[in-house]
Amino acid sequence: MNLEAEVCIVGAGPGGALLGYLLAKSGVSTIVLERHKGIDKEFRGEHLNKEGESLLKKYGLYEKVEKAGLLLMDRVEYCDRGHVIKSIFPSDGEEHVGIHVPQRNLLSVLMKESQAYENYRLMMGTKVTGLILDENGRVSGVHAHDGTKEITIKSSVVVGADGRFSTVRKLAELPYETIRHGYDLLWAKIPSPPGWEPTIKNALVGGRQLALFTQAGGWIQIGWNIEEDSYPHLKKQSFAPFIEKAIEAFPEIEEALLEHIQSWDDFILLKVHSCHCPAWVKDGLAIMGDAAHTMSPTGAFGINCALADASVLSEVIIEALHFHDVSESQLRKFENKRRADIEKLQRQQLEKEAAFRDHFEVFAMAH
Template structure:
């Protein structure tokens, strides 16, 4: 067996693993990143693209923000439509100047991959059978297979950035971890198409036929979603059927202005809320989707992973550079405090904007009234805006 050593072994080369790795590398802390998929597969994954200011700041700190600022789209607001009416949420006005950045997660990943390569960071792709070992002792390590060869990586800490289905959380004894989950009775059918966005800002649509979202990746590439049944299949939805249904859920003027075209990516995403706690087990730390999942309604998935990275990086930097464990010991508590607030916000937006199957008439009226009150009240719009742009770290 080949043996390597590093200070922090990071499992997962998605945005959270790469961001943590780059921040640590910049601070002079040794890292090795292990990724079970190929680089091509990692760069082909299509995910969300609304970045909070905190995420933007971390990418800048990592040295990977130049292309984001050159090609990303700063958004000062978004719209919520209700049947035929449309209402703008002015993020900048309601939050004292804050906004969000629309920039695809695939592009974030590519920028971090390129910067890690340029700065000499070590990432091992197609690492099979990755398993964290002995993380409840003073001598943790990670085992895996690289090109068929067994490899052991000795380290001081392990960061599990390997997603909901990864090995990190799975390696924790069931008696040591508590999980909380809500599965929503619908999904999002989404498409990507090389057509101009119907609006220069996102539109969240609440309609009697179901929720819809008009988003974008650039000024020439659009990302659209419609609420669908949880048991729907992609094969049952042609592009023509999708565009027809999307138009039905938008105000008439918006529907008429929409430019359609062939999709080049189509998928159905189930919606769930999930939290595992604590997020630290000895020398193993869970980060991002390994510890929590939120519905995409509030655009919090990638941003929550970034805030986890912030807290863990602060703790690791303080440990290695200042011999102070205070922030590292507080990682789980600090991260979970922000996680649960984002879970609440995503749950709130999801329940307020979607139509639930077999919903009781009273519950339907409460949902309708909640949205009406939110749009009519400056205090509620302010709360919506401050959560959307991201709560402070």
């Protein structure tokens, strides 16, 4: 199968999906490829901050996502053995301290809105296998397959929005430097107890962060920091003491924990790292979101950064197509506008992780 489009986006996560919508809405012929067959990927960043919220409102999408389902967080709490020792409430004039948006709800809105345009095409279950280069060595499309047939897509611009293990980044031979954070993360999900309020709760367990993120639909997502690369060793130990520590930290979820988290297999491991890419663009190609600057889970910046990338990159691509200039120098306008903000946030993540204990020190000294 041979196809053509002005822009081919690889990856239909929040950043890639928003970029596809913005380009299609602007009249740019756009093909979006997603290797998964569905949009129900578990345990992804799903919390919007003010930046993410304002972008959805800017493009008239927030109310549609709100209708699909989201949840405003009332406060952030720091707890010690079931007692709240510190609370953070919304600033004056703010309604919340963050918004949980199930990824399915966000993506379904972005894809539905995009498919209203005839110049937009979404291809699920389609994996990129190679880049097409023209006679001058510029990227001019991709090779892909959907499991049954080979697909060739010619395009003026290829965008890698395909996440922290980006295939496009690898195929384009764009180097990256891994930033270690000293921890990995265990994720799990349990039903929220009756009367549970929309909060983000944090505890210090064994010197590491244990967090509860309230989710829309009556769920709590558990995020437990463990020492980097320690999971194989942990899995050889008894599970009981591990879960007992969680119950001691948050006794209010004891029943749900005992019912739904009964072995190591009930957790999903996330290997935590961030990354720095010296370059995000080449002639005819750009990478964005986690492909360009993987974020750690701290502060839930990842999804918001990807949405902001999409907003800036859409304008840069539209200008590039208008002037028939998709060179590296033209596409670098995207990188130049976003890099400083991204690197600042990555520094903030490291600082927040190093300072997490500080939230509990005053309480510990008093007791």
